[in-house]
Amino acid sequence: MVVANTLIARDIMSINIRGGASVKRWVWRTQFLFAVVITGCTSRPGLVVFAAASLTDAFNELGDSLRRRDPDLRIQFNFAGSPTLAFQIEQGAMADVFASADERWMSAVQDSGYLAGTPTTFVTNRLVVIVPRSNPGQIERLEDLARHGTRIVLAADRVPAGRYARQVLLNLSQRSGFESNFAQRVLADVVSNESNVRSVATKVQLGEADAGIVYVSDVTPAIAARVRRIDIPDADNVIAHYPLALLRRARHPDAGRSFIGLVLSPEGQRVLTRNGFLPRE
Amino acid sequence: MTLRAVGLRILMSVAVAGLLCLLTLPLMALVVRLSPAAVWHRLGQPGALAALRLSLVTSAAATLAVVLLGLPVAYLLATRDFPGKRLVQAIVELPIVLPPTVAGVGLLLAFGRTGLAGGALHAVGITLPFTTLAVIVAQSFVATPFFISAGLAGLASVEPRYLEVAATLRAGPAYRFFRVMLPLALPSILAGAAMSWARALGEFGATITFAGSLAGRTETMPLAVYDALETDIDSAVALSIVLLVLSFGVLVCLRYAPWAAGIGGSRRAQRPGR
Numbered sequence: 200m201v202v203a204n205t206l207i208a209r210d211i212m213s214i215n216i217r218g219g220a221s222v223k224r225w226v227w228r229t230q231f232l233f234a235v236v237i238t239g240c241t242s243r244p245g246l247v248v249f250a251a252a253s254l255t256d257a258f259n260e261l262g263d264s265l266r267r268r269d270p271d272l273r274i275q276f277n278f279a280g281s282p283t284l285a286f287q288i289e290q291g292a293m294a295d296v297f298a299s300a301d302e303r304w305m306s307a308v309q310d311s312g313y314l315a316g317t318p319t320t321f322v323t324n325r326l327v328v329i330v331p332r333s334n335p336g337q338i339e340r341l342e343d344l345a346r347h348g349t350r351i352v353l354a355a356d357r358v359p360a361g362r363y364a365r366q367v368l369l370n371l372s373q374r375s376g377f378e379s380n381f382a383q384r385v386l387a388d389v390v391s392n393e394s395n396v397r398s399v400a401t402k403v404q405l406g407e408a409d410a411g412i413v414y415v416s417d418v419t420p421a422i423a424a425r426v427r428r429i430d431i432p433d434a435d436n437v438i439a440h441y442p443l444a445l446l447r448r449a450r451h452p453d454a455g456r457s458f459i460g461l462v463l464s465p466e467g468q469r470v471l472t473r474n475g476f477l478p479r480e
Numbered sequence: 481m482t483l484r485a486v487g488l489r490i491l492m493s494v495a496v497a498g499l500l501c502l503l504t505l506p507l508m509a510l511v512v513r514l515s516p517a518a519v520w521h522r523l524g525q526p527g528a529l530a531a532l533r534l535s536l537v538t539s540a541a542a543t544l545a546v547v548l549l550g551l552p553v554a555y556l557l558a559t560r561d562f563p564g565k566r567l568v569q570a571i572v573e574l575p576i577v578l579p580p581t582v583a584g585v586g587l588l589l590a591f592g593r594t595g596l597a598g599g600a601l602h603a604v605g606i607t608l609p610f611t612t613l614a615v616i617v618a619q620s621f622v623a624t625p626f627f628i629s630a631g632l633a634g635l636a637s638v639e640p641r642y643l644e645v646a647a648t649l650r651a652g653p654a655y656r657f658f659r660v661m662l663p664l665a666l667p668s669i670l671a672g673a674a675m676s677w678a679r680a681l682g683e684f685g686a687t688i689t690f691a692g693s694l695a696g697r698t699e700t701m702p703l704a705v706y707d708a709l710e711t712d713i714d715s716a717v718a719l720s721i722v723l724l725v726l727s728f729g730v731l732v733c734l735r736y737a738p739w740a741a742g743i744g745g746s747r748r749a750q751r752p753g754r
Contacts, residue, residue, distance in 0.1 A: 392692075406593055
């Protein structure tokens with residue numbers, strides 16, 4: 200709802216530039232109307248955290264911990280692929296904190312002038328191959344991913360996890376024991392480019408994909424029993440750096456700062472590592 | 481004019497203006513953003529062309545499937561009374577109000593590899609998820625009600641007397657259906673098919689959930705819009721304009737085409753004077 204409103208508002212402004220003074224007046228009136236309607240639809244706002252999909256479980260846990268500490272605090276999470284979040288922020292979505300799964304989308308938001316202060320790396324992550332427990336594609340080793348006809352699901356290459364996954368495949372192509380066109384052969388068998396990494400985990404968990412590449416932290420207790428992990432050697436793995444920052448348009452900067460503080464605190468780091476993330480180095 | 485009448489008129493104007501703004505501003509915003517040349521340029525790019533082609537093929541196939549499978553259902557609902565008829569009608573209409581993502585999850589759990597019917601499909605060599613066929617299935621699912629409701633209205637509006645007369649002239653049931661009923665109901669059936677096609681063309685949620693997203697295979701235009709939004713917003717707008725023009729074109733044609741007499745016309749005909 201918020202996003203829809205801001206989309207409309209921005210596009211109204213682009214008409215505004217083209218139109219004359221009377222159009223401008225009219226535009227402001229309609230925008231006011233929209234604002235009233237939309238505000239009526241949204242519930243009482245609290246701290247809003249936009250976070251990469253891979254952070255879902257860890258951040259929900261941290262949110263619960265914040266709520267316990269301050270029962271009056273309302274905290275809402277918006278989990279999605281980092282590019283989706285960056286797009287929403289740039290379109291004017293109301294958010295206080297942004298936690299991205301890579302530096303690229305954080306920089307994009309920073310370059311557009313939406314950050315208050317500089318981003319801090321708060322956690323790292325690495326990738327793992329998962330296959331359904333029933334293993335329909337009979338993937339036992341990483342080499343098997345290149346077998347023709349394997350149904351592979353990755354995150355889209357604009358999504359951090361998708362970019363890292365492609366990097367891992369390229370790294371493996373350089374390895375002895377792997378063919379030099381390993382990455383190409385695997386990518387030729389990709390059947391879907393998902394818009395966020397959690398969708399990849401879902402497709403594998405449901406047994407629809409033969410294999411997927413996700414973050415180690417995506418193998419949550421909820422899905423661990425339904426998938427098998429095939430580890431990627433550290434030398435070929437990609438370490439994902441997760442930055443987070445307070446947003447310039449934050450409505451609750453203080454609550455935002457205390458959330459960031461919690462994430463960086465020993466307690467926050469414990470929760471993150473318990474959820475499969477690596478410390479921030 | 482009394483004060484009350486003036487007040488009423490003002491309230492009506494505000495309501496009309498408000499609703500028109502809500503409906504037309506987003507469309508205008510899409511159209512004014514890019515020059516026609518820019519739209520044309522972006523549509524010429526390989527990704528956009530692949531999505532356009534895939535969308536046209538899958539939506540045409542879905543429409544065909546919906547018409548072939550939907551016509552007998554519409555016929556039964558229009559001409560027969562049977563226990564549970566209202567329930568069947570509700571089931572057939574459900575996809576209109578069901579969130580498409582829910583439809584996608586349902587399709588995945590039903591026709592996926594490990595789904596309810598997955599084993600049976602696998603036995604006959606069909607694996608649906610992540611295929612173009614899955615896109616067509618998802619589109620058919622959401623487009624069905626639009627055809628059934630229009631087709632049903634058309635078939636129900638055929639005067640039973642004509643069929644009785646045909647029967648007295650020893651016309652068999654097949655003859656009565658194909659040579660009497662179908663031609664009379666054809667405008668509504670075509671209108672329903674056109675609406676189904678437009679709905680299939682715009683399908684997003686069920687497709688991305690059930691069929692995934694892969695350029696050239698399952699990435700239809702709405703999915704391409706969603707993808708492009710995060711990387712190249714102008715490409716997303718160009719594709720959106722095509723979808724807008726096509727959907728709007730269908731509706732305008734239905735309103736103005738002499739044979740269709742509007743979808744609204746067929747609704748009125750839903751209560752034949754029996």
